[in-house]
Amino acid sequence: xxxxxxxxxxxxxxxxxxxxxxxxxxxxxxxxxxxxxxxxxxxxxxxxxxxxxxxxxxxxxxxxxxxxxxxxxxxxxxxxxxxxxxxxxxxxxxxxxxxxxxxxxxxxxxxxxxxxxxxxxxxxxxxxxxxxxxxxxxxxxxxxxxxxxxxxxxxxxxxxxxxxxxxxxxxxxxxxxxxxxxxxxxxxxxxxxxxxxxxxxxxxxxxxxxxxxxxxxxxxxxxxxxxxxxxxxxxxxxxxxxxxxxxxxxxxxxxxxxxxxxxxxxxxxxxxxxxxxxxxxxxxxxxxxxxxxxxxxxxxxxxxxxxxxxxxxxxxxxxxxxxxxxxxxxxxxxxxxxxxxxxxxxxxxxxxxxxxxxxxxxxxxxxxxxxxxxxxxxxxxxxxxxxxxxxxxxxxxxxxxxxxxxxxxxxxx
Amino acid sequence: xxxxxxxxxxxxxxxxxxxxxxxxxxxxxxxxxxxxxxxxxxxxxxxxxxxxxxxxxxxxxxxxxxxxxxxxxxxxxxxxxxxxxxxxxxxxxxxxxxxxxxxxxxxxxxxxxxxxxxxxxxxxxxxxxxxxxxxxxxxxxxxxxxxxx
Ligand SMILES: Cc1ncc(COP(=O)(O)O)c(C=O)c1O
Numbered sequence: 001x002x003x004x005x006x007x008x009x010x011x012x013x014x015x016x017x018x019x020x021x022x023x024x025x026x027x028x029x030x031x032x033x034x035x036x037x038x039x040x041x042x043x044x045x046x047x048x049x050x051x052x053x054x055x056x057x058x059x060x061x062x063x064x065x066x067x068x069x070x071x072x073x074x075x076x077x078x079x080x081x082x083x084x085x086x087x088x089x090x091x092x093x094x095x096x097x098x099x100x101x102x103x104x105x106x107x108x109x110x111x112x113x114x115x116x117x118x119x120x121x122x123x124x125x126x127x128x129x130x131x132x133x134x135x136x137x138x139x140x141x142x143x144x145x146x147x148x149x150x151x152x153x154x155x156x157x158x159x160x161x162x163x164x165x166x167x168x169x170x171x172x173x174x175x176x177x178x179x180x181x182x183x184x185x186x187x188x189x190x191x192x193x194x195x196x197x198x199x200x201x202x203x204x205x206x207x208x209x210x211x212x213x214x215x216x217x218x219x220x221x222x223x224x225x226x227x228x229x230x231x232x233x234x235x236x237x238x239x240x241x242x243x244x245x246x247x248x249x250x251x252x253x254x255x256x257x258x259x260x261x262x263x264x265x266x267x268x269x270x271x272x273x274x275x276x277x278x279x280x281x282x283x284x285x286x287x288x289x290x291x292x293x294x295x296x297x298x299x300x301x302x303x304x305x306x307x308x309x310x311x312x313x314x315x316x317x318x319x320x321x322x323x324x325x326x327x328x329x330x331x332x333x334x335x336x337x338x339x340x341x342x343x344x345x346x347x348x349x350x351x352x353x354x355x356x357x358x359x360x361x362x363x364x365x366x367x368x369x370x371x372x373x374x375x376x377x378x379x380x381x382x383x384x385x386x387x388x389x390x391x392x393x394x395x396x397x398x399x400x401x402x403x404x405x406x407x408x409x410x411x412x413x
Numbered sequence: 414x415x416x417x418x419x420x421x422x423x424x425x426x427x428x429x430x431x432x433x434x435x436x437x438x439x440x441x442x443x444x445x446x447x448x449x450x451x452x453x454x455x456x457x458x459x460x461x462x463x464x465x466x467x468x469x470x471x472x473x474x475x476x477x478x479x480x481x482x483x484x485x486x487x488x489x490x491x492x493x494x495x496x497x498x499x500x501x502x503x504x505x506x507x508x509x510x511x512x513x514x515x516x517x518x519x520x521x522x523x524x525x526x527x528x529x530x531x532x533x534x535x536x537x538x539x540x541x542x543x544x545x546x547x548x549x550x551x552x553x554x555x556x557x558x559x560x561x562x
Contacts (some may be wrong), residue, residue: 346480346481346482347455347481348455348457348480348481348483348484348542348545349423349481349482349483352419352539352541352542353419356419363455364454364455364456365455365456369456372456378455378456378457378458378479378480379455379456379457407419407423408423
């Protein structure tokens with residue numbers, strides 16, 4: 001049985017108050033809260049075995065190296081990678097995406113090639129490709145969206161994924177409106193034309209089982225802080241054959257094998273891509289976050305969030321006249337991210353109102369400005385749930401939104 | 414942090430009035446100075462146009478925008494406040510406004526001197542919203558700087 005109250009007890013911050021009201025934290029798409037187990041892993045490292053990795057012969061360094069590499073193994077297993085060597089530590093998903101843009105794409109994208117993305121991309125999976133396209137004389141193609149439910153128009157995919165497609169770079173779960181894209185199908189079509197496939201799983205991997213073999217992708221990105229881990233640590237999965245052929249990204253210590261005055265040779269994977277002292281503590285913390293998620297079970301997390309989504313969509317139905325909720329109605333086709341807009345009140349004014357009720361939501365464009373343009377809005381209010389959120393919290397949100405609509409409906413908003 | 418009551422900014426008569434009846438909303442054609450601003454954090458937009466008279470004073474203003482009530486009300490107030498001012502005076506007013514929003518607790522005389530704009534000092538109690546009141550001013554400053562060439 002999924003015991004959400006038991007889970008909540010592991011998250012110290014969830015018992016705090018905001019303006020004397022219980023915190024209702026619904027901004028998980030921006031960053032998630034951390035369980036005691038993750039916080040403790042950081043403390044244990046700094047108090048117990050803080051040392052640099054891969055360098056010392058002494059006990060602390062060995063212990064640190066072991067734990068740090070163990071964390072890499074946990075990430076690899078979590079997403080079904082064949083080997084921990086296919087996991088490169090980065091600062092966050094944005095750095096993972098830039099790593100591919102500055103190395104693989106610079107070496108492989110040529111004039112006339114096409115890079116295919118979706119309208120849902122986070123700026124981090126769009127802006128780096130804009131530069132690649134400009135540098136190389138390649139072009140960006142944007143898959144079309146259906147107006148009815150803001151989902152991809154899969155019937156027109158063949159117009160966009162063609163023999164000219166060199167890279168498919170798509171977001172799995174949209175942080176802007178929560179939709180889950182049919183990435184397996186898109187990857188299959190891209191493979192059929194010989195394209196490389198990158199999946200931005202930053203928002204999906206925290207919330208549902210993700211398997212790089214099933215997705216058949218070449219690259220996949222993660223951000224630790226979006227999945228109960230610390231900030232400052234992310235990962236890039238890359239298929240071994242591809243990583244081995246790629247040039248390094250940053251150069252310096254750790255990533256080299258042998259160095260002469262005029263040249264150097266590269267270390268093996270994954271260190272070839274990891275110059276300098278890494279973020280040891282947070283990598284270990286990320287590993288602890290994965291332990292936590294695996295103990296709960298990703299299928300269970302997903303089921304819990306489907307139930308929350310169904311509950312939220314049902315509750316918002318009552319406000320249909322005043323509020324547009326974006327994305328499909330079917331909870332199976334989306335994550336527990338409810339992005340909505342009302343002509344009665346601007347999202348920021350609504351966000352301020354909710355904040356005073358202790359409810360944390362995000363308002364704005366969610367780093368998806370092109371998507372907002374497609375939807376015909378400048379900003380939305382976004383409530384995003386995680387494994388510790390409850391139906392009561394959704395009810396508190398909806399109740400507060402209702403009161404806000406009354407408060408602003410005299411035109412004050 | 415002082416906890417602002419929502420009514421302070423959403424039920425204030427002056428702010429409400431500007432929000433409901435934005436001044437100078439028509440887009441100015443043949444403007445001497447035009448500037449567009451976007452708040453990168455939230456996507457809110459401000460568009461300003463100014464026509465100067467022979468003495469270099471702001472004769473006409475156009476203001477349009479997409480955004481929250483604070484953003485919109487500020488734009489409207491600004492469009493009234495800068496009429497008749499020279500560009501250096503516009504810049505001085507902008508500095509004064511920034512001081513009111515971000516400097517030490519503003520004295521009453523300052524608020525009175527700023528007229529309608531003074532009512533926006535209440536946004537100080539909502540620190541994350543201060544940037545909503547500053548967008549119109551930074552857009553204005555960009556326009557003035559560009560206009561000077
Ligand atoms: C889908 C998606 N991709 C990429 C990112 C970027 O993640 P980070 O800010 O951790 O680099 C985010 C963060 O919001 C995201 O939601």
